[in-house]
Amino acid sequence: MRSMPTLRQRVNAWFDHDLPSNWGGRLIGGFVALLIVVNVSSVVLESVESLRERHFATFWWIEQISTAVFTVEYLLRVWSAPDRISARFRAPVWGRLRYASQPFSLVDLVAILPAILGMLGADDLRVLRLLRLLRMLKLTRHSTAFALLWDVFREEAQSIGAVLFMLLITLIMSGSIMYMLESDAQPEVFSSIPAAIWWALVTLTTVGYGDMVPITPLGKIFGGFVAVVGVCTLALFSGLLTVSFMDQLRLRREQYRSLLRAGVAGR
Amino acid sequence: MRSMPTLRQRVNAWFDHDLPSNWGGRLIGGFVALLIVVNVSSVVLESVESLRERHFATFWWIEQISTAVFTVEYLLRVWSAPDRISARFRAPVWGRLRYASQPFSLVDLVAILPAILGMLGADDLRVLRLLRLLRMLKLTRHSTAFALLWDVFREEAQSIGAVLFMLLITLIMSGSIMYMLESDAQPEVFSSIPAAIWWALVTLTTVGYGDMVPITPLGKIFGGFVAVVGVCTLALFSGLLTVSFMDQLRLRREQYRSLLRAGVAGR
Amino acid sequence: MRSMPTLRQRVNAWFDHDLPSNWGGRLIGGFVALLIVVNVSSVVLESVESLRERHFATFWWIEQISTAVFTVEYLLRVWSAPDRISARFRAPVWGRLRYASQPFSLVDLVAILPAILGMLGADDLRVLRLLRLLRMLKLTRHSTAFALLWDVFREEAQSIGAVLFMLLITLIMSGSIMYMLESDAQPEVFSSIPAAIWWALVTLTTVGYGDMVPITPLGKIFGGFVAVVGVCTLALFSGLLTVSFMDQLRLRREQYRSLLRAGVAGR
Amino acid sequence: MRSMPTLRQRVNAWFDHDLPSNWGGRLIGGFVALLIVVNVSSVVLESVESLRERHFATFWWIEQISTAVFTVEYLLRVWSAPDRISARFRAPVWGRLRYASQPFSLVDLVAILPAILGMLGADDLRVLRLLRLLRMLKLTRHSTAFALLWDVFREEAQSIGAVLFMLLITLIMSGSIMYMLESDAQPEVFSSIPAAIWWALVTLTTVGYGDMVPITPLGKIFGGFVAVVGVCTLALFSGLLTVSFMDQLRLRREQYRSLLRAGVAGR
Structure with missing residues (x-):
């Protein structure tokens, strides 16, 4: 009772x-x-x-x-x-x-x-x-959807970390080179390496505010190179996460199937 | 007749x-x-x-x-x-x-x-x-192509909804933090949290109009973080929709094959 | 001879x-x-x-x-x-x-x-x-790589066409709505629907020049919506082309394998 | 000893x-x-x-x-x-x-x-x-993650090269056409083909600084076309790298499995 x-x-x-x-x-x-x-x-x-x-x-x-x-x-x-x-x-x-x-x-x-x-x-x-x-x-x-997204991020933590670390190195390098190329032509805008790193970040993520824009020919060529690298980084991220999504899904499907098979065998 | x-x-x-x-x-x-x-x-x-x-x-x-x-x-x-x-x-x-x-x-x-x-x-x-x-x-x-695109969107409605909801939370959080960091330096530009949320939206989607740009060091560091999160969100969306496309395609192929097999067996 | x-x-x-x-x-x-x-x-x-x-x-x-x-x-x-x-x-x-x-x-x-x-x-x-x-x-x-890229584009011509057509409809709709929302506040900038369509295009592709930016609250809310739709469109394109790439590759591999098998059987 | x-x-x-x-x-x-x-x-x-x-x-x-x-x-x-x-x-x-x-x-x-x-x-x-x-x-x-990323890039070197070469041709073409369309209306901004190529680069990568923006109707139509091509290029890159990631992963899994099988058979 x-x-x-x-x-x-x-x-x-x-x-x-x-x-x-x-x-x-x-x-x-x-x-x-x-x-x-x-x-x-x-x-x-x-x-x-x-x-x-x-x-x-x-x-x-x-x-x-x-x-x-x-x-x-x-x-x-x-x-x-x-x-x-x-x-x-x-x-x-x-x-x-x-x-x-x-x-x-x-x-x-x-x-x-x-x-x-x-x-x-x-x-x-x-x-x-x-x-x-x-x-x-x-x-x-x-939310169960959050759990899935969270799993994907945790599963790919190492790869995402590697991409972000690569991004950081690229940022510092790009910023420094751009500072060298542009600081004479625009001493007010590209005033230091940290300022130039802000430019590199805005360009690499393809945000492109336009508050800092290279004006010398060499600066523009290098800026274009950085923009293309940014597009590649974006593509890399997409690829990485897509593959991880598929793996998570396949895993879940296989678990489901083996559960099913075990159920059928048990009867 | x-x-x-x-x-x-x-x-x-x-x-x-x-x-x-x-x-x-x-x-x-x-x-x-x-x-x-x-x-x-x-x-x-x-x-x-x-x-x-x-x-x-x-x-x-x-x-x-x-x-x-x-x-x-x-x-x-x-x-x-x-x-x-x-x-x-x-x-x-x-x-x-x-x-x-x-x-x-x-x-x-x-x-x-x-x-x-x-x-x-x-x-x-x-x-x-x-x-x-x-x-x-x-x-x-x-249009049959529209039907396919529509299927993908409907199939992924829950996941897309989760990403959009996460985006909304990120937007409000980012906007609020940026308002705190920048409103003293640029009271005219970052005049309120809704204004800062507009900045966050423009940055997270990597549109980057440049009408609102952080100028303080802390604001720039946080702005860069938001831009990188934006790139990740983009990648997440790509991954999600790619996987859904593949599933839809595999489903259709399997339906087609089982139809074929049924036809062969029936004869 | x-x-x-x-x-x-x-x-x-x-x-x-x-x-x-x-x-x-x-x-x-x-x-x-x-x-x-x-x-x-x-x-x-x-x-x-x-x-x-x-x-x-x-x-x-x-x-x-x-x-x-x-x-x-x-x-x-x-x-x-x-x-x-x-x-x-x-x-x-x-x-x-x-x-x-x-x-x-x-x-x-x-x-x-x-x-x-x-x-x-x-x-x-x-x-x-x-x-x-x-x-x-x-x-x-x-170039053989060009041939592959060309194949992918031709194979997906219909889907790409559908996405582009959807993009066109979205452009005209977004531009018209934005014209309605912003033309009173910025009659010089959002001077006509074609001008507003240019804004929609720049936003949907996440280029974001910043030459035209909504300033009214309603305009900003709608502008944010359009930017998010743009990100979704980008993701859709990525998904579509990824799936097509994989299909092309699988096709070529299967052709290669059946050729191999035929060769082994023939000997 | x-x-x-x-x-x-x-x-x-x-x-x-x-x-x-x-x-x-x-x-x-x-x-x-x-x-x-x-x-x-x-x-x-x-x-x-x-x-x-x-x-x-x-x-x-x-x-x-x-x-x-x-x-x-x-x-x-x-x-x-x-x-x-x-x-x-x-x-x-x-x-x-x-x-x-x-x-x-x-x-x-x-x-x-x-x-x-x-x-x-x-x-x-x-x-x-x-x-x-x-x-x-x-x-x-x-870093082992770097090794994986490096493998993907090396594996896809030819395809990435083809996309970059296509990008270069598109850049020169777009820049030249835009120079023809806009140099009369904005002789200061679109002052030469190299300057217009900078615009094309900023647009194709969807960075969009806004330092150079077409203002004539024809220039805007062509600019929109270039922006859409840029979105397609981005999607193409994503697709390419995703497929390559998956291939690398499958390869490693198959190597692992054949190693396992050889080990089982050897005992």
């Missing part, structure tokens, strides 16, 4: 995604997601001076209410952690601490910290206001 | 692409396509002031004639819908309504609506004039 | 690439290639005013000598065409005409035409001077 | 990567890598005038110490070369010369040459200062 669920078990049922989804959980999840979108929009729009002056009170209330909701949600999550399906959080103190140190729990904590620090007198710090934007990360909590 | 086709059946034969193509249908199709190209060119060129003044009458007549032709074509289509091969449109009233609510029939309706609304006195609305450009969509009606 | 080769046969041996390569042919080929490079460089550098004034005579002589050499080479080719291995050019008159109407023979003809037309008094026409640059195409005559 | 290692053998054990890695070698390697990073940063930052004036002595000492360390390391390497595992360097004189002419030994030599040439009175040459940046290449010595 199943015993009546305690209050803590019922609260946990809203947040534990190893349990079947229920109305309460979906409602709370949707409300929190909505509040995050409203809150992030509020932080972004507050930076526009005309809006800040006109709707100061609105922004303030959005912040207070969402902080309150996020705090309550966080406390409920931590409080009900021992009732989770996963046995890792069962111990009343250590289980809760372990739950609180999960990556997504830390994101939840970061989401309420700025407001709490703000109440403690650190209200004017800009960095704090931006930390509130980290609340957006709460939205990516249950 | 096949009975003599009625007038409505003969008209339907021009438009029903489940029937074998015939001279009448191809002629009408070609003429309508030509008229669409002429009409769209006319809308585009009419916006150039010097041309509008000189060729006002020409633009007016092109519009009137093409509207008349599109209206007649639309009415003939709807009128002859009950004679279509597909049984779904057989009922005289409901069949025609069902045909009229097909996506491409709606495009056809949109193509004539602006002119009709214009006659009813709403002539000066700019939006109406632009709606006429939707007539171009009529040209994509029978 | 092999008869002594006639003069025409010996001349043909220099140019006929179905025959084994020989010293005479390689020497002439190398000399002509060198002359093309010199000639093209001369055309390009002649456009720089300071160089044109200083080295007028040099440019003139390079042009005269290379025209003479290209003319003699062209005439020798056509004259010796009936001695080619391929039987298609055997007839003395029709064979030579057929040879002269081959794509690469036409390129050879175009390479000498401008100079000849120039002698007939049309010397000042700029277009003629540029036609001389077509001589570069002679350099691609024997 | 293994004899006591001589001093030269112990020194060689630090540098010979065919031997198992040991504490001495890792310590020296780490210290040299750190010194390279410090030295390269010093060269880059020295170019900023304000930093050069304030920290002149620091930059000077970093240079002297790192040159001394690199010199000692180089001499130790060459001196202990005859003790390497590889038999190619065994001869006392020829073996050392052969070791000194290895690519990475040459990089080591280049890393100390500028300072030595500087001591001989060539101190003010800018090129010498930049040569010091080549020390960065020492960091890539043992």
